[in-house]
């Protein structure tokens with residue numbers, strides 16, 4: 624039987640983080656969701672309560688104990704209250720960078736060129752810290768969004784905003800000149816929460832066990848193929864990471880069926896080697912959960 628305690632999780636209501644955040648929770652076998660207008664609800668089969676909020680507010684909610692954990696971009700965390708929160712997991716999605724961009728024809732020659740210039744940004748604290756570290760004094764103009772409009776609108780000489788594909792910059796006549804900072808979505812808790820041994824911390828440990836298996840599964844593939852039996856030793860040498868491959872004899876003399884788990888980033892190298900070894904019918908499937 625579950626106790627009455629629930630772990631409170633703050634997630635972005637709508638935006639770039641919401642779908643993937645909820646996808647990870649759903650991948651943990653946790654069911655929820657009835658009406659997207661409901662801003663506070665609890666999971667049906669796990670002691671977890673959701674708070675659906677603006678992402679900007681998540682760091683403060685976690686810091687002030689309104690939520691126990693939150694999923695937020697590292698950029699929001701570092702902008703708002705980096706010293707009060709602890710990153711419990713890097714979730715890896717929402718990859719982007721905070722970069723300085725200037726009008727396409729601006730003759731940019733390094734950060735020093737920005738001395739005395741006006742830079743528009745939604746991240747004045749992060750930008751201010753980095754400029755100070757690099758000894759540049761510029762005028763930081765805060766804008767809460769649509770920062771790319773600032774040079775054309777005559778509000779600023781340059782901008783510092785999040786970039787992913789670079790399309791927004793391109794479409795607004797801007798050129799990325801200085802990547803300053805990288806961000807991904809992270810799960811955060813209040814400093815010290817992880818070592819409290821409270822009922823909610825215990826629930827978080829259970830949740831993290833599931834999250835780790837979901838994240839690990841995403842970076843591996845399960846592959847199956849048929850192979851001439853005398854190449855089995857060569858295949859086990861390229862298998863890497865996990866335990867040795869599973870090998871089953873086929874009815875056809877001299878052939879075996881092989882099953883193994885491979886890391887996503889090594890997949891194509893392994894695929895080519897398997898082809899060279901005469902592997903046939905290579906079948907690749909995603910993995911839903913994977914424990915150590």
Ligand SMILES: Nc1ncnc2c1ncn2[C@@H]1O[C@H](COP(=O)(O)OP(=O)(O)OP(=O)(O)O)[C@@H](O)[C@H]1O
Pocket residue numbers: 635636637638639640676677678679695696697698699717718719785786787788806807808
């Ligand atoms: N182009 C992008 N590619 C990938 N990740 C991004 C991109 N832009 C922003 N992000 C990440 O997603 C987070 C949320 O971005 P989003 O644009 O949804 O925020 P928002 O407009 O402030 O939403 P809200 O209404 O919740 O305040 C950002 O803080 C950043 O970590």
Ligand SMILES: O=P(O)(O)OC[C@H]1O[C@H](OP(=O)(O)OP(=O)(O)O)[C@H](O)[C@@H]1O
Pocket residue numbers: 639768769771784785786787788789790791792
């Ligand atoms: O390099 P790109 O792939 O073009 O992405 C960059 C854009 O994405 C983010 O804005 P978003 O689209 O989330 O809109 P928002 O500013 O309204 O939050 C960011 O603020 C940039 O404007």
Ligand SMILES: [Mg+2]
Pocket residue numbers: 677678679
């Ligand atoms: Mg926001």
